[in-house]
Amino acid sequence: MDVVGLRQSWAQLQVAGPEAARYFYATLFTIAPEVRSMFPTNMRYQEDKLLAALGHIVSHVDDERELAGFTRRLGADHRRFRGADRQGRAVPLAQGHYRWVGQALLATLERFLGPRWTPGLRADWTAAYEVVTRLMLAGAADAELSSPPLWEAEVLRVQRRRADVCVFTVRPNYLCEYLPGQSLPVQVPQLRLWRYLSPANAPRADGTIEFHVRATGRFSTYLVRRLRVGDQVLLGSPTGTALSSYGRSPHLRLLLVAGGTGLAPLRAVVEALRAEPRPTTLVVGGRTPDDLYDDAAVWELAGASGWLRYVPTVQTAWRWSGAVGTAGDTAVRLGPWRDTDVLVCGSPQMTRETIGALVASGVAAQRILAEVYDHCQYPPLAGQAAAAVRDFSGTGVR
């Protein structure tokens, strides 16, 4: 298989941008109208995620070990997307669904590569796609032995902390095993949209999970305004490897820097640290004190521990006796941070600025952990630079 040819043709397709994604979906829905209902009516969020991940994977097809890890996890997670049979009953994704997606992919490549689309290239893409399909289906089959395709969860408690922020607790029907710092795809059946939220608590014996949401889009606004006790939500498989690696050097101190509801996964980490305490500083930034929607809970955590220093910081305030400045600036002022692992979580802008300020102050970049976005929410393939910091500005981790 000519991997260089695959990569080059993928780069050529990328030049077409969103047009290629639109063509891909239009073709897919023409070949297989039955899959249309699996995707949201408004495809803006999905955009080119499937296609981008697909092309990315296929063009990394020579790195067998990494490819297998990535695609098997993706396949396992795809168990939450159900097709429908002729009677409209939900069915798991099967070979046939993958065949349709493969046909749409090849048609898209052919359309946008024009004369550069040769029979040799077609054979290579076909072979690479078959490898991906096999791995995704194998990942799904293996996961079936250990976890449900998704969890149904009942909303037990909803607290509106501000007009645009809510904290809610759910109880999944089976124990959902996640690592502190990870996030979960969440769907409200009424909207049929999947978005990622990060548990704000370490796993509990009773399985309940707390989420923090700020209203920024349709999904998060629905949760903040309409979610009620007794509602049902669906949860998919936990994902994310950066923040959950907080234990990688247990002999080091920890600095946790949060902006807005980016506090959620860091609070889960703090809760988990109670079992193995180590000197930890948690800086939580807001524009005004009103943004510190979880202040009381965090003070309570810090008060009960001899190892956690909590530093809320705001940019503007009237009669505020605490730290003043962005989370990043305050974190830098509290340094130097030698022999410290640093976790950062907030909006992409906050995360970028915080990492920039910390690195400029002398913190080694490899000591900083922040979740990254790479076409989808799965760990990046080896050697791939982080494409962009995930948007943690609104929902749960946001």
Ligand code: HEM
């Ligand atoms: C073979 C390669 C495939 C790859 C690489 C792939 C990749 C992806 C990725 C990265 C996402 C976004 C996940 C997220 O943000 O949570 C996604 C979502 C999705 N995929 Fe796939 N996918 C593949 C095959 C399929 C197939 C065969 C189907 C079924 C026909 C399918 C149906 C879906 C659906 C329904 C969504 C969710 C759309 C939404 O609600 O936003 N995928 N896929």
